[in-house]
Amino acid sequence: xxxxxxxxxxxxxxxxxxxxxxxxxxxxxxxxxxxxxxxxxxxxxxxxxxxxxxxxxxxxxxxxxxxxxxxxxxxxxxxxxxxxxxxxxxxxxxxxxxxxxxxxxxxxxxxxxxxxxxxxxxxxxxxxxxxxxxxxxxxxxxxxxxxxxxxxxxxxxxxxxxxxxxxxxxxxxxxxxxxxxxxxxxxxxxxxxxxxxxxxxxxxxxxxxxxxxxxxxxxxxxxxxxxxxxxxxxxxxxxxxxxxxxxxxxxxxxxxxxxxxxxxxxxxxxxxxxxxxxxxxxxxxxxxxxxxxxxxxxxxxxxxxxxxxxxxxxxxxxxxxxxxxxxxxxxxxxxxxxxxxxxxxxxxxxxxxxxxxxxxxxxxxxxxxxxxxxxxxxxxxxxxxxxxxxxxxxxxxxxxxxxxxxxxxxxxxxxxxxxxxxxxxxxxxxxxxxxxxxxxxxxxxxxxxxxxxxxxxxxxxxxxxxxxxxxxxxxxxxxxxxxxxxxxxxxxxxxxxxxxxxxxxxxxxxxxxxxxxxxxxxxxxxxxxxxxxxxxxxxxxxxxxxxxxxxxxxxxxxxxxxxxxxxxxxxxxxxxxxxxxxxxxxxxxxxxxxxxxxxxxxxxxxxxxxxxxxxxxxxxxxxxxxxxxxxxxxxxxxxxxxxxxxxxxxxxxxxxxxxxxxxxxxxxxxxxxxxxxxx
Amino acid sequence: xxxxxxxxxxxxxxxxxxxxxxxxxxxxxxxxxxxxxxxxxxxxxxxxxxxxxxxxxxxxxxxxxxxxxxxxxxxxxxxxxxxxxxxxxxxxxxxxxxxxxxxxxxxxxxxxxxxxxxxxxxxxxxxxxxxxxxxxxxxxxxxxxxxxxxxxxxxxxxxxxxxxxxxxxxxxxxxxxxxxxxxxxxxxxxxxxxxxxxxx
Numbered sequence: 075x076x077x078x079x080x081x082x083x084x085x086x087x088x089x090x091x092x093x094x095x096x097x098x099x100x101x102x103x104x105x106x107x108x109x110x111x112x113x114x115x116x117x118x119x120x121x122x123x124x125x126x127x128x129x130x131x132x133x134x135x136x137x138x139x140x141x142x143x144x145x146x147x148x149x150x151x152x153x154x155x156x157x158x159x160x161x162x163x164x165x166x167x168x169x170x171x172x173x174x175x176x177x178x179x180x181x182x183x184x185x186x187x188x189x190x191x192x193x194x195x196x197x198x199x200x201x202x203x204x205x206x207x208x209x210x211x212x213x214x215x216x217x218x219x220x221x222x223x224x225x226x227x228x229x230x231x232x233x234x235x236x237x238x239x240x241x242x243x244x245x246x247x248x249x250x251x252x253x254x255x256x257x258x259x260x261x262x263x264x265x266x267x268x269x270x271x272x273x274x275x276x277x278x279x280x281x282x283x284x285x286x287x288x289x290x291x292x293x294x295x296x297x298x299x300x301x302x303x304x305x306x307x308x309x310x311x312x313x314x315x316x317x318x319x320x321x322x323x324x325x326x327x328x329x330x331x332x333x334x335x336x337x338x339x340x341x342x343x344x345x346x347x348x349x350x351x352x353x354x355x356x357x358x359x360x361x362x363x364x365x366x367x368x369x370x371x372x373x374x375x376x377x378x379x380x381x382x383x384x385x386x387x388x389x390x391x392x393x394x395x396x397x398x399x400x401x402x403x404x405x406x407x408x409x410x411x412x413x414x415x416x417x418x419x420x421x422x423x424x425x426x427x428x429x430x431x432x433x434x435x436x437x438x439x440x441x442x443x444x445x446x447x448x449x450x451x452x453x454x455x456x457x458x459x460x461x462x463x464x465x466x467x468x469x470x471x472x473x474x475x476x477x478x479x480x481x482x483x484x485x486x487x488x489x490x491x492x493x494x495x496x497x498x499x500x501x502x503x504x505x506x507x508x509x510x511x512x513x514x515x516x517x518x519x520x521x522x523x524x525x526x527x528x529x530x531x532x533x534x535x536x537x538x539x540x541x542x543x544x545x546x547x548x549x550x551x552x553x554x555x556x557x558x559x560x561x562x563x564x565x566x567x568x569x570x571x572x573x574x575x576x577x578x579x580x581x582x583x584x585x586x587x588x589x590x591x592x593x594x595x596x597x598x599x600x601x602x603x604x605x606x607x608x609x610x611x612x613x614x615x616x617x618x619x620x621x622x623x624x625x626x627x628x629x630x631x632x633x634x635x636x637x638x639x640x641x642x643x644x645x646x647x648x649x650x651x652x653x654x655x656x657x658x659x660x661x662x663x664x665x666x667x668x669x670x671x672x673x674x675x676x677x678x679x680x681x682x683x684x685x686x687x688x689x690x691x692x693x694x695x696x697x698x699x700x701x702x703x704x705x706x707x708x709x710x711x712x713x714x715x716x717x718x719x720x721x722x723x724x725x726x727x728x729x730x731x732x733x734x735x736x737x738x739x740x741x742x743x744x745x746x747x748x749x750x751x752x753x
Numbered sequence: 754x755x756x757x758x759x760x761x762x763x764x765x766x767x768x769x770x771x772x773x774x775x776x777x778x779x780x781x782x783x784x785x786x787x788x789x790x791x792x793x794x795x796x797x798x799x800x801x802x803x804x805x806x807x808x809x810x811x812x813x814x815x816x817x818x819x820x821x822x823x824x825x826x827x828x829x830x831x832x833x834x835x836x837x838x839x840x841x842x843x844x845x846x847x848x849x850x851x852x853x854x855x856x857x858x859x860x861x862x863x864x865x866x867x868x869x870x871x872x873x874x875x876x877x878x879x880x881x882x883x884x885x886x887x888x889x890x891x892x893x894x895x896x897x898x899x900x901x902x903x904x905x906x907x908x909x910x911x912x913x914x915x916x917x918x919x920x921x922x923x924x925x926x927x928x929x930x931x932x933x934x935x936x937x938x939x940x941x942x943x944x945x946x947x948x949x950x951x952x953x
Contacts, residue, residue, distance in 0.1 A: 097950060098948065099938075099947075099948045099950060100935075100948075102939060107784065110936075110939065111785070111902075111936050112935060113934045114932060114934055114935065117934060117935035117938070118933065118935060118948070244932070252901055252902050252903060252934075256899075256901070256903060259899060259903060342932065444840070600929070646842075662878060662879065662950070665878035666877070666878050
């Protein structure tokens, strides 16, 4: 039976064969988006639902020092409702936060944010895209009025130049990486901007290696050069954009000479990249965490947006602005309103018209104040007293781990709803065992806005239940006590029908029946609408219909190397693992990549006397971790790279919680460390 | 354009492969891996010449025959040789085809060298390379290389009955650029590449 891969945002269609309670093979059907191709995670890493770490029974405890006690669902839900209501009564809605998950279905995210907003009255709703693409969301929304890939993945086959920035595509979105590389073999050009020599850099026509955290300077310099050479799209800028003059003036300091000094990239290369991008009609930009996870993440994405507008690349086939979304349903989690400032469909909670729509639909008054973002919620403990955490593992994924742990220690009430035990489970008061993607129905929305079905192939183990069922049951109890309305749904399709009603302009035409075949892309307002492939062909989603240039200035990273901590630590992922490792390290994948390896440039290794394969300590201002040194020129001199998948050696013990002022994303990509030999 | 297939007039669009117009068996052809023209099972007679239907585009005025006695005999022989030299126990589609063509592999006697003696290679946590079952269709090599991945961890070595896919310099897969996407496993028609999870 066909379903959707639960790892990354590509949304590959998979057909797992399950025999005697295990997956014997995974094939891919010949339909979009993956057309029969998969990566190692989708092919060999789908067996985590069979892990011994599965949470099988609801568990409760009065305080963190007691052992968990197995209870019935009835008791667990009653207890959770009772505790949440007590906090609500004592401290009000501002003391509660609900985090839906970008790994659960659209229907489940919709219910979670509905529960938070309609029953608890709080807009403290957020999910893990806060930590990945919130900068892209902010920049794209401000400029274009929409925050998703502007172009479909099919456009890769029509693109003549790829500008891939800060994305290790062949490891983090391998099927897209392979699609881009194939197009390059057919003659398209590939410009890669990345401090690391990734698989994309290896395939590149031109590879620029800026110092970490300097991309913004590079893009501004490219824009200034394009203007100077007259290579910009004047009619596009005049007809489709606003704010050009002010932005143009802001580019004055960004000369090629200065760019070379700041970024470390030769000026000729910057000029060549700018020329190629500006003069190729079908040039598409693709990016990921390398751009976004900085204190100037929003500004950096903005600089790239400005560059694309200047050269007229948005709203055209084979071009566009394409953030590669990380989690399987990170697009959907945003679409469904799993964010503190918006309802489903990105309608602002502060906007009265939008609020009236949801007040009418849900039959309750709603809070007009945007909520706190995830990173802010953790900081607000213990003013925030109750957190309902679904499918997230902040102890592994948040920066500055020791600080976060201290915050969780001080949190009066934590509910964890998840499929597997993880690093955050020990901090819980209530554990609600959830069904995995193999064990429930629903939809995920992939990175190019394609809504796709998730199908039940197995029964959940133990007493695990689908997230939507748990949310519905908890909601029922809260609603009864609060005297508020709460709809009950026979299943996910009924929830989806409500979503279609809630945001008809986006999802109105997408029915489960239509999704039997291929997925359908939003916006899709009517059932006979094919779903929009390229966004903004005619107008942007801003009030004026025009895209906005927004000036942005370069600022250096918050933590710069010092004599005591002379190296820059950059964190990220590897092909074989996924985020905190909760899924991938409980699957067959663990054998292929069992332990943390930290990439060290040969020059740094030689100076420090570190041999390839030696165990070292990576030491930062906030902590230290042990890792095996991998001496490789994949990473530039002065930079070490550590994947953050390994709970026993968590890279996020070293990262700092300096945040972007707009998106509140942490600066995961730059912190200062030193390497110590273990003598 | 118009052409004749087995004496019947057929309409076809520019660029159509003969394989899309005629009913013939095929083994190596795969549109994702772009493999074509190797196994010779889909040979057809075009204006008196033998051409692989999977690698030949339809052209105006072509006279195509797919069912001559010679072609039937050729397919039968090809299938018999595959069955004789290779372990087809996990290739149900090929076994069916062999039966449909009334193949009798034993009529050729035994071969001096066969693939059947090759030992399975287990060098990674995910899948097995069991070249006793390999018919050299090359799909795996193409899936890994130009067709899908652009990784080039697989290549074809040797000739004739000794020919087999392997890694560059016969290295274990973890020592190659292999990313274990398993796309080679997916396109393998004979079970020569198969997930370890299938082994009991």
